[in-house]
Amino acid sequence: xxxxxxxxxxxxxxRKTGELILEYFxxxxxxxxQGKPIAWITVFTPVELLRALDIYPIxxxxxxxxxxxxxxxxxxxxxxxxxxxxxxxxxxxRCGLGYALSGMSGLMPPPDLLVTFRNSCDVYVKxxxxxxxxxxxxxxVGEAPYVLTLxxxxxxxxxxxxxxxxxLVKIVEEKxxxxxxxxxxxxxxxxxxxxxxxxxETLKLRRSRPCPxxxxxxxxxxxxxxxxxxxEEAIRFYEELLxxxxxxxxxxxxxxxxxxxxxxxxxxxxxxxFDLIKYFEDRGAVFVYEPYSEAWAHRLDASKxxxxxxxxxxxxxxxxxxxxxxxxxxxxxxEFQIDGAVLFSNRSCKSWSAPQLVTADILSKKxxxxxxxxxxxxxxxRQYAEDQIKNRIDAFLEVLGET
Amino acid sequence: xxxxxxxxxxxTKTVIINKNGEIVSYAIVPSxxxxxxxxxxxxRKALESSRLxxxxxxxxxxxxxxxxxxxxxxxxxxxxxxxxxxxxxxPSVRTIIDVGGQDSKAVRxxxxxxxxxxxxxxxxxxxTGRFLEVMSSILGKPIEELSRLHFKxxxxxxxxxxxxxFAESEVISHISQGSEIEDAIAGLHEAIAERIYNMxxxxxxxxxxxxxxxxxxxxxxxxxxxxKIGVAPTLPEEPxxxxxxxxxxxxxxxxxxxx
Numbered sequence: 001x002x003x004x005x006x007x008x009x010x011x012x013x014x015r016k017t018g019e020l021i022l023e024y025f026x027x028x029x030x031x032x033x034q035g036k037p038i039a040w041i042t043v044f045t046p047v048e049l050l051r052a053l054d055i056y057p058i059x060x061x062x063x064x065x066x067x068x069x070x071x072x073x074x075x076x077x078x079x080x081x082x083x084x085x086x087x088x089x090x091x092x093x094r095c096g097l098g099y100a101l102s103g104m105s106g107l108m109p110p111p112d113l114l115v116t117f118r119n120s121c122d123v124y125v126k127x128x129x130x131x132x133x134x135x136x137x138x139x140x141v142g143e144a145p146y147v148l149t150l151x152x153x154x155x156x157x158x159x160x161x162x163x164x165x166x167x168l169v170k171i172v173e174e175k176x177x178x179x180x181x182x183x184x185x186x187x188x189x190x191x192x193x194x195x196x197x198x199x200x201e202t203l204k205l206r207r208s209r210p211c212p213x214x215x216x217x218x219x220x221x222x223x224x225x226x227x228x229x230x231x232e233e234a235i236r237f238y239e240e241l242l243x244x245x246x247x248x249x250x251x252x253x254x255x256x257x258x259x260x261x262x263x264x265x266x267x268x269x270x271x272x273x274f275d276l277i278k279y280f281e282d283r284g285a286v287f288v289y290e291p292y293s294e295a296w297a298h299r300l301d302a303s304k305x306x307x308x309x310x311x312x313x314x315x316x317x318x319x320x321x322x323x324x325x326x327x328x329x330x331x332x333x334x335e336f337q338i339d340g341a342v343l344f345s346n347r348s349c350k351s352w353s354a355p356q357l358v359t360a361d362i363l364s365k366k367x368x369x370x371x372x373x374x375x376x377x378x379x380x381x382r383q384y385a386e387d388q389i390k391n392r393i394d395a396f397l398e399v400l401g402e403t
Numbered sequence: 404x405x406x407x408x409x410x411x412x413x414x415t416k417t418v419i420i421n422k423n424g425e426i427v428s429y430a431i432v433p434s435x436x437x438x439x440x441x442x443x444x445x446x447r448k449a450l451e452s453s454r455l456x457x458x459x460x461x462x463x464x465x466x467x468x469x470x471x472x473x474x475x476x477x478x479x480x481x482x483x484x485x486x487x488x489x490x491x492x493x494p495s496v497r498t499i500i501d502v503g504g505q506d507s508k509a510v511r512x513x514x515x516x517x518x519x520x521x522x523x524x525x526x527x528x529x530x531t532g533r534f535l536e537v538m539s540s541i542l543g544k545p546i547e548e549l550s551r552l553h554f555k556x557x558x559x560x561x562x563x564x565x566x567x568x569f570a571e572s573e574v575i576s577h578i579s580q581g582s583e584i585e586d587a588i589a590g591l592h593e594a595i596a597e598r599i600y601n602m603x604x605x606x607x608x609x610x611x612x613x614x615x616x617x618x619x620x621x622x623x624x625x626x627x628x629x630x631k632i633g634v635a636p637t638l639p640e641e642p643x644x645x646x647x648x649x650x651x652x653x654x655x656x657x658x659x660x661x662x
Contacts, residue, residue, distance in 0.1 A: 345525075357605070364520055375525040385526050387468060391506070392523055395480035399518045402483075 009255050009281060010216050011248075013241040017220040020237065021066065024058075024228065025107040031056040032109040037176050040096075040111035040131065042124045043226050043296075044316040045142075046309050048192050049165055051230045052185035053178050055113065059227055060096030063108050067095055068271035068379035076102065077380060090348040091379035093127040100134055111137045113172070119144035120317035122351055138175060140168055144313050147320040153311050161310035186302050188230035189309065193300040198238035199225055200297050205245050206288045207336055210254025211262060212245045215277040215287030217255065219269040225296045260284030261400050262337055266291060266329070266359070267344030267352055272381040279390060280342075283397050289336040291329060322355045329359060333367055340400045341371040348377050372396035404459045405658065406446065407650030409484070410438045410469030413504025413532055414617060416647040417445040419453055419460070424491055424652055428453035429644050434504075438469025462658035464650040468505065479653050481646050482510055482521050488649030489613050490516025493637050497609040500599060500628070500636075501646070502618035504532040509603035520606045529567050530598035532618045537567055538574065538591050542584055546621075549588050553623025556589035570594065589623065596627035603632075613637040615645040 032038050039050055039057045047057045067073035073091070076098030081087060083101055085094055104110045114137050116128040125141055132139040142164045145157050152158070169180045199221075206213050213221075221241060224234040248254075263280065265287045270276060277287065298312040318325070332338065341363055345353045356373060363369045374392055377383035404427065409416040411434060418429040430448035434441045442465070450456065465475035466484045481501070489496050490512060499510045507530045510521040524530050539546045560577045564570050574587050595618075612634050618624055619642035629636055639645055 360605075370520070373522075383526070388506070388526065391468065391480070394478075395482035395521065395523075398480045398483045399521070402517055 009214060009278075010220070011213060011241065011244050011255070013237065013244050014217045014220050016237070017223055020228075020233070021062070021223055022107075025063075028056050028058050029109050037112040037172075037178075038109050039113040039115050040108070040137075042116040042121065042128070044120045044313070044319070045115050045117050046165065046313050047227060048185070048188045048230045048300075048309055049168065050115070050172075052188050053169065053172050053176075053180055055172065055176070055178070057115075057227060058108055060099070060108065061092045062223065062227060063099065064092035064095035064379050065271045066107065068381070069274065071272065071381075073272070073379055074381070087380075087382075088347075090121075090123045090127070091377050091383075092348065093123050093130075095379060096127070097130060097134070100131055111135065112176070113137065114139045115142070115168070116140075117142040117144055117313055119313060119319040120351065121349075140171060142168065142313070144319055147314050147324075149321070150324070153314055157314065158307065158310055161313055162306050165306055165310055165313075182305075186305050189300045189305045190302045191231065191235060192229040193302065195225060195229060195234045195238050196297045196299055198235070198242050200294075200299075202238065202242045202245050203289075203293060203297070205242075205249050208249045208252075209262075209337070210252065210256070210259040211286050211288045212248035212253065212255060214255035214281065215265060215269070215290070216274065218287070218290055218293045219274075219277075222293055222296065229296075254286065256281045256284070256286050258284050259286050261339045261397065262286060262288045264289045264329075264332060264336070264338045264341040265344070266341060266356065267346050268292060268349060268378040270344065270376055270384065271379055273376070273384055273386070276389070276393075279393060280397075283393075285340075285397060285400075287342075289332045289338060291325070291332075294328075318351045322358075326355060326359055326362065330362065330367070333363075333369060338369065340369060340396065342396075343371055343373040345373055345375045346378050347375065347383050348379065370396065370399050404455060404461065405651050405654035406449070406460050406463045407484070407647040407652070407654060408442050408446065408463060408465040408467075408473050408475055409481070409644070409647035409650060410434065410442050410465060410467040410473050411504050411617075411646075412468045412506070413536070414643065415441040415445045415467075415469070416644045417442070417449045418644050418647040418651045419449050419455065420648065420651040420655070422655060424655060426648060427455070429641070429647065431643060434469065438472040439474070442469065442473035462654040462661075464654040464657060466646055466650045477653070477657050479650055481506070482508065482518055484646045484649030484653065485615055486510055486512045486516055486518050486649065487652045488645040488647075489615065489639070491648070491652055492639060492645075493611065493613060496611045496613045496637055498603075498607070498612045500603055500612065500614050501616040502530070502532060502595075502599060502614075502624075503616040504536075507531050507599050507602065507616075507618075509599075509606050511606045511609060522602055522605050524602060527566070529570070530595050530602065532616070534567050534570070534595055535591065535618065535621070535624070537571065538588075541571055541574065542578075542587060544584065544588070549592075550621045550623040552585040552588045553592055553621075553626065556583070556585040558586055559589035559593055560586050562590050562594040589627070592621075592624045592627040593631070596624065596631045599628060600631045608632050608634060610634060611637050613639070615639060615642045617643045619643075
């Protein structure tokens with residue numbers, strides 16, 4: 001078993017993410033002690049704005065992923081399930097609610113403010129309402145209409161989101177007697193843009209053969225981009241990462257030896273089953289592209305800070321039309337020279353998994369690219385049948401080997 | 404001689420073949436909880452019935468759930484094995500529907516037996532042999548009886564739930580309301596046929612179409628699935644050993660590569 005549980009190959013920079021994450025959460029407790037308001041946010045909330053207001057954002061979704069990866073999520077799931085939350089609900093939400101219902105003395109300090117945006121996810125609003133109901137913490141729900149065409153990023157839809165960001169600022173200023181500092185905000189926007197730029201440049205280098213950065217890296221390295229946007233630490237992290245990846249490319253060094261298959265992974269990673277990545281890698285298969293890794297990378301324009309941030313809120317994650325998402329997905333096949341696709345149908349995230357059958361169909365009919373579709377849950381290990389999934393992976397890799 | 408071992412979730416199958424790929428003998432035993440032991444027993448039985456010894460075997464390939472746990476020089480996936488096996492026996496087959504103890508799968512192959520596409524059931528066991536095992540024990544009818552009773556049915560009950568647990572209570576409720584056991588059995592066959600049909604539709608039903616796996620020994624199920632798809636299937640004489648046979652063919656190939 002020990003070799004099975006061995007970690008997959010990772011970059012030096014990636015090894016630092018564990019510490020970075022813990023530090024981020026522990027600083028939240030420091031902030032709390034200093035009387036700074038703590039906001040619990042959903043991951044597609046504009047952290048840049050909160051940071052400019054001197055509010056410390058933390059994301060229960062991260063907490064869910066962390067707990068799952070460390071094998072401690074089950075207790076929180078059970079806590080939520082005992083209170084009547086169904087096992088069919090999103091596992092992040094069950095973990096977060098379980099934590100909120102059991103005293104909140106772990107990684108996350110209790111919230112002073114709950115902020116979510118109705119973008120990407122069907123569960124967010126109800127989840128945040130439940131937290132509000134249990135904890136009595138003030139709640140802000142923003143709404144980003146579903147982006148049907150790219151024009152929505154410039155028309156009245158954009159104005160609608162801008163107005164809500166302004167409203168959020170006003171509410172927070174009044175509630176916590178804080179002052180929104182425009183100069184500080186512009187600087188944060190610049191920092192956030194720089195981090196996205198660095199990350200996107202790094203991802204592009206995965207076009208190289210062999211691929212210098214694997215699935216385990218991309219899954220971990222995304223953390224600062226989600227929650228630490230607008231900080232110098234995030235920039236330092238991505239600079240270091242890019243440097244390391246560039247060096248690997250120059251030396252033609254892959255994240256795995258003997259790269260045989262280049263794969264696309266669609267979905268949220270299985271935090272409790274990271275060794276699956278290694279299972280692929282041990283068989284010469286490396287992940288070179290995931291839509292997930294691009295979900296938070298958005299360039300921002302510091303000359304129009306609020307508009308630019310509103311555009312990000314609209315275009316983040318799953319808030320854009322399925323056709324546009326599939327288009328990007330298919331572009332990547334050529335861009336990253338992908339041999340096969342692994343589609344993870346996530347019991348917790350139907351917004352993500354819904355188009356997978358359509359994509360699978362296009363992959364085989366239009367691109368003649370084999371795919372593997374399997375069902376499990378991103379954070380709940382009870383929904384995971386390891387042998388069954390490995391059985392399918394073996395078959396999939398054999399098919400790839402024959403083509 | 405060569406041997407293919409299919410260490411399945413429910414049964415372990417071994418097939419001994421000669422260098423021309425012809426079946427010499429085979430054995431099927433329950434897998435139980437110790438895959439290694441059951442594979443050894445299956446091999447011993449196959450050797451006995453062909454009066455061969457272990458030293459006559461040049462190469463072994465394993466497949467199935469316990470593939471990594473049994474004694475073999477090489478492991479191969481069930482998808483490749485079932486395709487190889489069927490292609491050797493019926494070269495005109497392009498689609499295989501295999502229903503085993505814990506998995507059901509549909510595979511599309513080309514004229515050389517190469518896998519083009521495949522689908523497998525999701526985590527749920529409702530479309531597999533396990534479903535029928537559970538139901539047969541509830542109805543108190545051995546699994547071998549299901550086929551005979553199926554053909555006695557005049558009006559199969561309609562089972563709306565595809566979940567094994569819910570289907571169980573549905574069947575019980577039908578029986579308590581006076582439905583005949585044979586109608587319940589035919590209804591169950593139709594329910595899993597429908598589930599497998601839906602799953603397999605993703606890769607299509609290009610002819611010829613073969614059914615394999617332990618559940619294909621149940622003529623009642625074969626009847627329900629053929630009607631649902633609307634195609635008369637090719638059925639191997641012993642559908643349960645095709646995967647093991649394919650593993651045996653892989654053993655010939657591997658042996659040649661290694662010599």
